[in-house]
Amino acid sequence: MPDIVEINDLRKAYADGFEALKGVTLKIKQGEILALLGPNGAGKTTLISTVCGITTATGGTVKVGGHDTITDYRAARGMIGLVPQEINLEPFEKVISTVRFSRGLFGKPKDDAALEKILRQLSLWDKRDSQIRALSGGMKRRVLIAKALAHEPRVLFLDEPTAGVDVELRRDMWEIVAGLKADGVTIILTTHYIEEAEAIADRIGVIAHGELLLVEDKNKLMARMGKKQLQVHLTKPIDAVPASLVSDALTLSEDGSTLIYTYDTRAERTGITKLLSDVAAAGLVLTDLETSQSSLEEIFVDLLKEDAA
Ligand SMILES: Nc1ncnc2c1ncn2[C@@H]1O[C@H](COP(=O)(O)OP(=O)(O)OP(=O)(O)O)[C@@H](O)[C@H]1O
Ligand SMILES: [Mg+2]
Incomplete structure (x- = not known):
């Protein structure tokens, strides 16, 4: 399988001079599930945000589907869906309109059938006319995923998708992720629940103080280090x-x-x-x-x- 994401010597120093990424190099294969593990402040969110163009790198390059995320931003960004760590939804918006809006942002033509498929996959179809504020925290997480999928991206970044959700919903999420993988979507997720990485990832990356300590096939890692x-x-x-x-x-x-x-x-x-x-x-x-x-x-x-x- 070709590499769909190529991160090369990526560096990020924040305005205060703090180096949150110290030269990360990582290739992600099409269709794989990569879990990024690391303690608080390791640089996971910074890595994802920089790859998605939400923060600007101070060095290195990123290509998604062969498109450079700086010189060819629109094409690269169009291939990416991002589920951020923080819930940032409009409380008075209806589920269906917030998802429709997200799709529109990427200049994709209106396609209610595609949105229905996404909402059904996430068990949100019955809630499509609910206001966001009327949803539980776990449902809001699903809406974040629906928004990220609205423009049918090929690469999905999930930044702690199951933080604070109950066991049942976590298992639902794992099924959703497996379903997306079956559709050929490449998935990169961060998590503090190691058993989550153990359950769903093909490869594991461990990051600490802005450096990638290792990236390895999960089963090989468990056999080698176990x-x-x-x-x-x-x-x-x-x-x-x-x-x-x-x-x-x-x-x-x-x-x-x-x-x-x-x-x-x-x-x-x-x-x-x-x-x-x-x-x-x-x-x-x-x-x-x-x-x-x-x-x-x-x-x-x-x-x-x-x-x-
Ligand atoms: N806007 C910013 N300005 C300065 N420093 C920042 C900024 N955003 C993040 N940092 C710092 O960069 C480091 C990495 O933060 P980041 O949010 O990427 O960590 P993380 O691995 O996602 O942690 P968590 O597991 O808590 O989500 C931290 O030390 C953080 O304080
Ligand atoms: Mg984070």
């Missing part, structure tokens, strides 16, 4: 890890009934064979073994720790 844990369930609880077994990799569960061994999936030797013989030699009898893989959340926290070190 640690595994082995839980050794004992027949009788113990008070402490026996002296012969003490190591950084081994802890005891609160109730004393399980030894928890953390090992690296990349390591040549996991140390499991030795652990089990040492457990037997210490006179402990086990009832069961269980393994679990670390989540993307744990990987993310480790990455940021490494970065701060």
Whole structure:
């Protein structure tokens, strides 16, 4: 698949001199879902706003569908839909008119059938004649998405689409995103909910203090960075890890009934064979073994720790 977004050495210094982006280079393939993760103030919104031309870069270039976002702004911007982090809707406007207006802004011909499809996809069709102020917060988020989709963009940026929405609506959003992907839309989203990235993204980008720490296929990242844990369930609880077994990799569960061994999936030797013989030699009898893989959340926290070190 071709790269639909090409970001090259993108820099942004705000008027006060603060460098929010320190040379970000990133290519996004057509039809993929990329999740950008990073702590508050990392530069996620700045990156999205700069790519969408809402703030001006102080260095580097961005191309969307081959169009430079500065020299060929209209063509590039026409391909982009943006769902901003902040809700910025006119309270007295009706849903249908705000969406129609958004489409008009891009000079697209009136097409009520296209708008109906978008509103139905977002379960907003029944609310089309409601004023924005009468909608719940979650519904307003859907209206933001409908507005962003009104001109049928090929690339959709979602800046924290599910911040503050309940679990059910979050899952609806994931389905909406999957549906858009199936239509060939490329999606870039930021989120603080790591399980969201784990659930829907094809690739993960991690950004901290204006720099992209990594971009990698989600499954590869989880395989590469993931640690595994082995839980050794004992027949009788113990008070402490026996002296012969003490190591950084081994802890005891609160109730004393399980030894928890953390090992690296990349390591040549996991140390499991030795652990089990040492457990037997210490006179402990086990009832069961269980393994679990670390989540993307744990990987993310480790990455940021490494970065701060
Ligand atoms: N208009 C501005 N003027 C000066 N500094 C700004 C401006 N907008 C953002 N910043 C700074 O740039 C940095 C990046 O902000 P940005 O909003 O891009 O972070 P973010 O990753 O989106 O954070 P969050 O997760 O909180 O949304 C922050 O330190 C912020 O204070
Ligand atoms: Mg932000």
